[in-house]
Amino acid sequence: MAAKSPSINKPLPVRITGRIQETPRIATLEFAVPGVRPVPGQFFMVWIPGVDEIPMSVASIDNDRGIYAVSVAAVGEATAALFAKDVGDKIGIRGPFGNGFDVSVGDGGACIIGGGVGMAALKPLVSVLLEQRKNLIVINAARTKSELLYHESFEKSIAPGMTYFISTDDGTCGEKCLGHELLVSLLGQGKIRADKVYTCGPELMMRQVFLACKERAMRVEASLERMMRCGSGLCGLCALDPGGLLVCKDGPVFSGDQLGGVTEFGNYKRDLSGKRIPLKK
Ligand SMILES: Cc1cc2nc3c(=O)[nH]c(=O)nc-3n(C[C@H](O)[C@H](O)[C@H](O)COP(=O)(O)OP(=O)(O)OC[C@H]3O[C@@H](n4cnc5c(N)ncnc54)[C@H](O)[C@@H]3O)c2cc1C
Ligand code: FES
Known part of the structure; x- marks a missing residue:
């Protein structure tokens, strides 16, 4: 039977096959995902069992072997839990998402x-x-x-x-x-x-x-980075002012022409409730 690939809605459980401690607060986690071919700039939604699901850039791409990696910086609950994972631990992968x-x-x-x-x-x-x-x-x-x-x-x-x-x-x-x-x-x-x-x-x-x-x-x-829930253009959480470009679907990569029209770029982001959070200058 062919190995399962991740779907848009349901995380595919995978085991971590490699871990590199890159810096005191950043670790790279490697895993195999069958049936995907991410391109530079795309991201996975990474499910950390019992904690949360968060967007992570695809930090290493080996499409021939089907081996990928994310590099996570521990900044809050979910990233700290992911950072603490080691070889053999299980996480879930949806995606890849975004344009690249x-x-x-x-x-x-x-x-x-x-x-x-x-x-x-x-x-x-x-x-x-x-x-x-x-x-x-x-x-x-x-x-x-x-x-x-x-x-x-x-x-x-x-x-x-x-x-x-x-x-x-x-x-x-x-x-x-x-x-x-x-x-x-x-x-x-x-x-x-x-x-x-x-x-x-x-x-x-x-x-x-x-x-x-x-x-x-x-x-x-x-x-760009924004709070994400669905990662696939459905929930609207990652919409940018004023035109509603979706970071998960229209981005996360935006051209200079697009960025010129995004009023919130470099000014504010939104929390999970949609409230504006000014960026610290
Ligand atoms: C497309 C994309 C790719 C990303 N790639 C990586 C990556 O490769 N490595 C990595 O370490 N992080 C990456 N992030 C950011 C990562 O998803 C957030 O740091 C994570 O969701 C925070 O969750 P938490 O529970 O640890 O922190 P929380 O407790 O939720 O928040 C901690 C702090 O991080 C801020 N934050 C939370 N979520 C986001 C977010 N999505 N974008 C920006 N700030 C946020 C909060 O405002 C708060 O200041 C990416 C985000 C996006 C949107
Ligand atoms: S995260 Fe749901 S629309 Fe972008």
């Missing part, structure tokens, strides 16, 4: 800028663009050195055509600044010539990346 990144990049190459656990959504994109032999600039930003996600793996995988920059808020590794500040500085010094910029991370960082790209007429795509 548009991986068409011109000869000028691409710049990828990830902040904190946002790099999880971007890692499969790095692999695809390297396979396409595009010139690639990766900016990895975190609060402090120990929180730089995939830092060692990026250092090891630097390939011809790839340049790797680091920023930390406290200056313990790379430049002492915020991720978007490093991007603006590198653009100013002429060290970044890219056709397209991809970003995922804290929304205030993504807003500044968007503005820097807009000023220079550079193409940009950003992967």
